[in-house]
Amino acid sequence: MIEVNIWFPSTHIFGRRVKNALGSFFAGPLNENAGHVNFKMDILEGSNEFSKVQNSEGQWIYEKSFARVGEKNEGKAAEITPNGGTHKQRTIKLEHRQVKKVRVNVVHHSFWPGPKPSVSSVVKDVLHLMGLSRPSKGVASEVSRHDIDMNRENNKKGANIIERRIDTTYTDSVIEEQKRLKVLLVKALILKKQELVAEHGKQVNAIKSERENLAQQVTTEKGLKSPSFSPNLFIKTEQAKPISVKQKISYFETQTATLPKKQKENERIELERKLDAELKQLNTKFAKQIAEYDKEIKQIQSTISPHDRAILQELDINRAQGQIRIDANSLMSEYELRKALLEEAKLNQEIATFQQRLKEISFSGNNLDKSKKQQIESINFNIETTTVNLLTVQERLEAIKRNLKGSILLQSIDDIRKKYRQYYEDSDREMNYHLSSNITNGCHSDTPIMLPTKETNQRFCLDEARVLEEVTRERTKNYSFITNNCVSSAKRCLIAGLTDEVREALKKHANFNETDFEVSTSQVETLASFQAWLFRLNEGLRHLNSLPMNYNPEVALIASSTC
Structure with missing residues (x-):
């Protein structure tokens, strides 16, 4: 669903609120709100748009939450006979529907000016409407959220404030669990880091020991300064395991006693070069892994308060021996x-x-x-x-x-990291849903209007993907109080969500014309005109969706024109 919110001007003249364009015009001098429009669009999980928004990096402003939707339960149904079993007996099968909790990404679009428009730019736009000047370039725009808009509209006279007491029991428990998981993940990362250091030390010592053994054999055995080197021994295949350096040395001792001195020297140098390259590669990989762990630990610790950080001080970390006692x-x-x-x-x-x-x-x-x-x-x-x-x-x-039972054992750092991130996402969604249903701050819109989208399974609706594309384009446009305001931006996004099929059906059966799918550039898009357009659009979609499922607008139009 798409929820469109309209706040009319809070301007009061002679004790009466002026909701038309005159109220917006005098809002500035009278220190009142000029009015605003925004919309929120719910995108349920399971759709391509949900994953697209979820994986986006700042492309859209959205809120993670949950939604309760009705789901058909095949196992439960009931049959009733209406009218108490009168002569017109007919049995109706009632489908049992149960409530299901699903994840939802709520995309916000609220078009605002970044810097305040100058008086000269406003005058220039007014002259443009009169045909006396070119329009101004406007100012850079910014996109905000619905909850911020509610607070913006709340600081003036006439704000509709609803105070409600919120039960913080759930939110407090979520916050405590988040703290616990933060500390647990830090502990797990430190433990994994210590294990990595110990394992790296063993591998480095093994390579150095084999390197020293090779050098010692060169100095002690005068007749055989170096073992023979065969490149085939360094080829690692899926069928055969890599041969250790000690095995190579033992093999070289028995196979290369008669090789020329120069060849032995070259092969010894090649073997040492291979060992040095292996050690360098091992150190590079180790440094990269340690840097990744340090970065993640630092990032999580930066979000832990000093009080919660005291829990970490309970750890007895012996860095010299690479040991850690945890949980x-x-x-x-x-x-x-x-x-x-x-x-x-x-x-x-x-x-x-x-x-x-x-x-x-x-x-x-x-x-x-x-x-x-x-x-x-x-x-x-x-x-x-x-x-x-x-x-x-x-x-x-x-x-x-x-x-x-119920405790988290450190069997796998990846399992804990996955559980940590999944819990954070789900808890944030649940908390946002919990708080959004108990809003206490801000002024609710004067006219909230709900428009259907594809997730409602209605034939005539708005396409979420097309709306998202237009929202992306709107973020690059400049704001103008006269020619490109919040109403113009919201209307363009909603029009973009109407497919050709829906537009044709609206024109033929809801008295729409081509200009209804355009944003006017010759006159100001006002809140009142936008509200009237929304009412017409909502009523038109409702009328189209009330028709039978097999109803074809094209066939019906041809039949009516031939009669």
Whole structure:
């Protein structure tokens, strides 16, 4: 849906509010609001436009929220007989519809001047309307939001202020959860960084050690200064794993004893060059990864208040050893879980061994001597004891699993990052929806008008994609109080959303003409004229959508003209 909002001038002359163009003209000298127009367009998830807006970088001003829509429930339906079962009995099947919460991006378009237009530019535009001058270039425009417009219209006389008490229980809980996830993500990033440092140190030490071993062999073995080098050994294929440097050296020792001295020297130099290049590549990759982690940690920490940052100080980070203690309870529970699982597996294995031993003794013969009977009794006792221990371990396992249920274990940094970002988006959407339904600040528009879009599944409606394209173009245009104001901009966007099919249907069945789909350049687009045009458009779309689904405007027009 598209919600178009109109605020008429707040100008009062002789105690009466003047809503026409005269009120806008005298709004400046009387320190009143001149009036304004904006619109909001809901784009539900699942459409191409939703992903397009979601992935845009500043191309549109939009708000993330949720919407409640009706969804058909195939499993529930009811049949009723109206009129209490009179002689005209007819059964109506009622489709049960349930409310579904879906994500929605609400695109705002509110056309305002950036700097204040000069008096000379306004005079020049007035003379242009009289045919006495060229229009002014206007001033740079800016696009605002609906909630900001409500506050702008609220600071003058006659503002319609609605005070409502908001229950902040939900919003407070969301904020607390956001803080917790911020701290948790920072901890996880630090832990991953420490693991990366430790792993990089091992790899560097391994390469340096092999480099030193190669140099040592050159100095200690006079007859063989260097191992032979074969380029084929450095080819990494999907079928074969890379050969380590130690394996290469061992291979070279046995294969190159008879090679000429110069060839051995060249191959040694080539091998050292390969090792140096591998070390350089490893260090470059490591530096890039560390820089990415540092950037993300710094970005998140900058959004944490000093009070919340105190939570981070509880971490005992030993940078020298590359160790970090993080979420001790969760990690300890995870350790206990793994330990209990190992104990359970061990006890199950012991029981299976005892049972197999018992089976072997039982099949050894019908006549059991005294020693075998004692063995059977001993095995049965061991099975009973081990079974009791197994039940104890299984009870402990269930308790550990209950403690771990709902907690976030640091199994994967990518999982935590994904959960963090997803929760932030969903919580912001829920909070925006919660607050938008309990607006307390600002002046509501005098005339909100709802226009259908494709998401309403109506045949005659506005196309969201075409509206978005026009909104993008409007951001590059200059603002002029006379020739290109907020009314002109909003009207152009709405007209752009009307397809050729809808325009033809409106012209043939709603008394529209071609000039109704144009923005006037010869006269000022006023709030009153725009409101009248909106009422006509809304009524025309409603009339077209009330026709039968198989109704064809072209066929109906031909039939009526031939009668």
